[in-house]
Amino acid sequence: MIDESPTSPDPVDVVLPCLNEAAALPWVLSRIPRHWRAIVVDNGSTDRSAETARAHGAHVVSEPRRGFGAACHAGLAAATADVVCFCDCDASLDPALLPALVALLTTSTADLVLGRRRPTAFRAWPPHARLANARLARLVRRRTGLPLRDLGPMRAARRTGLLTLDLTDRRSGYPLQMVVRAADAGWRVLETDVPYHPRTGRSKVTGTWRGTWHAVRDMRRVLDERPTPVTAHDGGEAQ
Template structure:
């Protein structure tokens, strides 16, 4: 008998997860129909992995702690042509990724990010907003790309993302993606998305100390020198054929 091969899903959604058992049901029920949720368990002790699996998610275990390590493990496990990223704390609705994916699939943009718009006081602490604003300005100075937010809700083609060679294991991963995409000539866009009060305690920017560590990680990414002219790290998906 021939082995039965399962076709890849149209979209994979990578969800880094560390003790998010209370948020997982809300997040997973909002994954668009037909898409695959990849929950990357980054050392949870509250049963998050078991719950995610029971709710139909594909679970990947990444013992190396760090947001970037979890995202890299999820990207490595993805099989879809288009891969999305979303926080797993119920602060962002993965259903909002549908127009992002449509834009990438149509070849209009190579990387789409969500610009977070808080829906309630306290959803986005002041210190986290300030850190984000500073980094956005440093990004513009480093790459020429103007963004208002470096949020985690985003979509791009899987092979192109792999070609960026992302390595940051911690909070610098989202910024490294944008910096290397900009260096490669990608078309980068952002669109407003509602930002809700998260469920549970923040693992990164919930405190001044956490924000400081995140900014430190990201400043290290910005210190990376751009590639020599004519030797970009990866080719823009548009120049590889764009829309399919």
């Protein structure tokens, strides 16, 4: 992992895993709240994603190990703020909505806040991906007891709490492992609706049956793991 900018004292860091998203980045970065820091994790892009991110004021981290989880965790490792948010950078989710998630984190009893995707158009969420997500959500409810309906990528939590979860998945199972280990640690997980728009460009995961199958395989592997002892932690308390 290559960290290309100095530490930031900003109150919230937003991790944006990135693979060939140069077309979407200008809009996405323009939607990051003022005084928050955008951490764009370039996961081996062959377009000008890294250059575009820098030109729009983002802190760029290079993660050569391919995988959604590898990019997310590199961003978490680079974060310094008390609160860390995660969001896709393909323009399917609006980062301007993140303050509402952070408000729930800091003013309610939640330790982890998840954005439940609500499609704004049919093509925003391909049927095969939606069905796979619904099936996984049922399995997550059975495994954790949490009343979740989505495993969406928009989320907010305390940085120190996330680090205690000792997340190890570096592929598509990373978001699910975060939820499962948070549940095992007794975290209070809250879900709130967020609009889900058609993405800019072609999806590397849910846009194809093969990509969706690989994601489901990774997530089933996480669900098959034996519960990992995690030190109880109140994710809502700054450490």
